[in-house]
Amino acid sequence: MTAISWGTIGAFRFKSTEVSVRLLWLTVGAAVSLLAVDARWDVPFAAWIAPVFLLRFSRTSPPAMAIGAMVAASTLQMAAYIYEMGAPFSGTGIALCLILGSAFAIPYVLDRLVGPRLRDWARLFLFPLCVVLVEFAAANLLPVGASIGTRAITQAENLALMQVISLLGPFVIGFLIALAATVANHVWENPTRRTLLGYGGAFAAAMLAVVGFGQARLSAAGDRSPGETVKVAGVIPARALHAPAWPVSMRTYPPSDAAQAALATPQMKAAYARNQDALLADTRAAARAGARIILWSETAAPTLAADKDALLRKVSTLAQEEGIYVDAAIGVPYARNETFLIAPDGSQLWGYRKNHPVPGMEPNAAFRNGVPVARTPLGRLTNVICYDADFPTLARVAADIMLLPGMDTPDMAYVHTMRMARLRAIENGYSLVRIDYDGVSAAFDPFGRVLGMLNTGPGKAYTMIVEVPTKGVATLYGRIGDLFAWLCVLATLALCATGLLRPYARPAPSA
Numbered sequence: 001m002t003a004i005s006w007g008t009i010g011a012f013r014f015k016s017t018e019v020s021v022r023l024l025w026l027t028v029g030a031a032v033s034l035l036a037v038d039a040r041w042d043v044p045f046a047a048w049i050a051p052v053f054l055l056r057f058s059r060t061s062p063p064a065m066a067i068g069a070m071v072a073a074s075t076l077q078m079a080a081y082i083y084e085m086g087a088p089f090s091g092t093g094i095a096l097c098l099i100l101g102s103a104f105a106i107p108y109v110l111d112r113l114v115g116p117r118l119r120d121w122a123r124l125f126l127f128p129l130c131v132v133l134v135e136f137a138a139a140n141l142l143p144v145g146a147s148i149g150t151r152a153i154t155q156a157e158n159l160a161l162m163q164v165i166s167l168l169g170p171f172v173i174g175f176l177i178a179l180a181a182t183v184a185n186h187v188w189e190n191p192t193r194r195t196l197l198g199y200g201g202a203f204a205a206a207m208l209a210v211v212g213f214g215q216a217r218l219s220a221a222g223d224r225s226p227g228e229t230v231k232v233a234g235v236i237p238a239r240a241l242h243a244p245a246w247p248v249s250m251r252t253y254p255p256s257d258a259a260q261a262a263l264a265t266p267q268m269k270a271a272y273a274r275n276q277d278a279l280l281a282d283t284r285a286a287a288r289a290g291a292r293i294i295l296w297s298e299t300a301a302p303t304l305a306a307d308k309d310a311l312l313r314k315v316s317t318l319a320q321e322e323g324i325y326v327d328a329a330i331g332v333p334y335a336r337n338e339t340f341l342i343a344p345d346g347s348q349l350w351g352y353r354k355n356h357p358v359p360g361m362e363p364n365a366a367f368r369n370g371v372p373v374a375r376t377p378l379g380r381l382t383n384v385i386c387y388d389a390d391f392p393t394l395a396r397v398a399a400d401i402m403l404l405p406g407m408d409t410p411d412m413a414y415v416h417t418m419r420m421a422r423l424r425a426i427e428n429g430y431s432l433v434r435i436d437y438d439g440v441s442a443a444f445d446p447f448g449r450v451l452g453m454l455n456t457g458p459g460k461a462y463t464m465i466v467e468v469p470t471k472g473v474a475t476l477y478g479r480i481g482d483l484f485a486w487l488c489v490l491a492t493l494a495l496c497a498t499g500l501l502r503p504y505a506r507p508a509p510s511a
Contacts, residue, residue: 022060029053030073037077038153039084040415047154051181055127058108059115059185070108075101081148086411092360096144103138104149107131107178110492114499124186124199126495128178132171132488139171143359145390146170147420151177156419159448163214165427166475168484170392175488176210179203221447221473229467230378232401232443233291234435235282237300239459241275242437245302248333253363255334263333264304272303276311278461280318286463287322292378293468294324295339297437297456298386298407299331308332316346325349325376327383329405337364339383339405341374349374354385355394362387371397379470382430389434395424396481400472402428406436410457413439422448429473435464446473 029050036047054073058066078097079089087093107130115123131151139146147153152173155161164172183203187195245268252259262268279301286294303311308330315328319342326342337354350372357364371394374381379400386406389395395402402424408416417440425432426448433443436456443451443466452466 022057025053025057025060026069026073029055029057030076033073033077034080036151036154037081037084038148038150038415038419039081040411041084042154042415042419044155044158047151048177048180051178052184054108055111055181055185056188058112059189063112066112067105067109070105070112071102073101074103074105077101077104078148084411085415086409087361090360096359100138100142100144100148104134106134110496111182114496117499117502118495120186122495122498124182125179126492126499127182128175129488129492129495131174131178132485133492135171135174136482136485136489139392143356145356145387146392147387147390147416150174152423153415153419156422156448159218159426160211160214162423162426162448163217164210165423166217166429166477167213169427169477169482170423171482171485171488176207180207218447218449221445221449228470230293230401230470231289231291231465232293232295232403232433232468233283233286233289233466234295234297234433234441234462234464235279235286235300236297236435236437236441236456236462236464237275237279237282238461239438241271241278241461242300242302245271245275246299246331246333248363250361250363253334255363260334269304269307272301272307276301276303276314280314282461282463283315283324283326284318284322286465287318287324289463289465291465292324293327293381293401293403295327295383295403295405295433295435296329297435297441298329298405299337300329300405300437302331302333305332305335312340312342312348315340315342316348319344320346325378325381327381327403327405329385334363337362337385339385339403341372341381341383341403343374343376349376349381350383352383352385354388356387356391358387371395373397373399379472389421389424392424392427393482396428396478397430398478399428399430400470401468402430402432404432404434406434406439406441408436408439410438413457416440417442418450418453427475427477429475429478431468431472433466433468443468445469 032046033050035043075097078100082093107127110130111127115126135150138149152170155173183199186199283294315326319326323344328340330338339352341349343349352372353367353369381401382397382399383403384395389404417434421434422444425444429446431445435441438457441456441464442453445451454464456462
């Protein structure tokens, strides 16, 4: 009886220790993952560490516990993202956290349920392939685009690493981070010298090749921007003039008849006029400082629909007088968010309307129109508006200079400009100029290198002038598009089908 009792106690202690170890892996993984949520407090290395421990917990826990914990951890990451970006926590926000948390937990769920039925090499790739599938699906099917859950954002300032997205697109970074986690776990489960050198060595060699390619690409580009350059200016209105002329909010959307009538009072028309006059004066000053291309921040010039043509005629006259291109960003309250490129001869080269309003934050309806490209003596110019650039497929155009009017809040400004929008320049090989109201404005060359940066958050009137290359560089991603992502989707489906058809399942490895 005594032996049985001590044996029972020993088994209980062993089981308790095993559970404690698993909970330690979960705690470490979940905590570190909060430093890699695509927001302002990100630590790049945390994105590589978190999935190692989360995968370890998932693989060593019962399926129901593993799935519940992975959904909870992913939901917590989404909540951290919303908090860090300064977005309000509403019913919609909480629902979005749960939906996205469940979606981004799918790779862990498949690794736990299907992975044990696969051979070692196949299980090694199931998780990273599924990570690409989920990131790619979110970027193309959800209204959040690639602004949430795309691991490339956490690594955006590591330019040697990021050059690989010029080949395969932004989702390859998530693949590499997830592959690092499965390799680490395979070595953890099979702690032999052969496993370490074989699997760990192969992954290290692959990463050296990726970073080596990036460093070689940056070195070949040289210290100077390729080709000729042109002075591009961004003009941002003062908050004291713009805010009274743009009294829009989701709280009053859609607007009542009374709210619409209030937009057309003499006082409001005077506010529109004061803001527009200051914009035109700053645009003329930028032209006389040498700028040949001038863009305004998002909805820099609010106006009534009936008065829009009159404003465009003023812009046309200014462009002719100064011999410049003006990308005028005009907003019709509660109705339209648009840009119009006016050429030096006064003609209109494009009229573009924002495709993707920010969900739950922007009181305009979504719209669908193609991204314009204008061939000029200063290069092929193109344009999307703010959140549009968070959708890689939309921003994938053959151009030399991307003009990107934006509007942010101080909480999201740095990340949106310096980590998210920057990726589009590397992917597509164009220079990118993002002029941001109440945020961070910056210009990047086709390799993602910073050409100029300005904090435009304090609310003054700003003009940023920067030298930008007039010629872009061709990229493989620009030609093949999301071929890599689609191959990952197909490979994920193939591995899942293979696993489900296999007649056996391996027991989960011990902690």
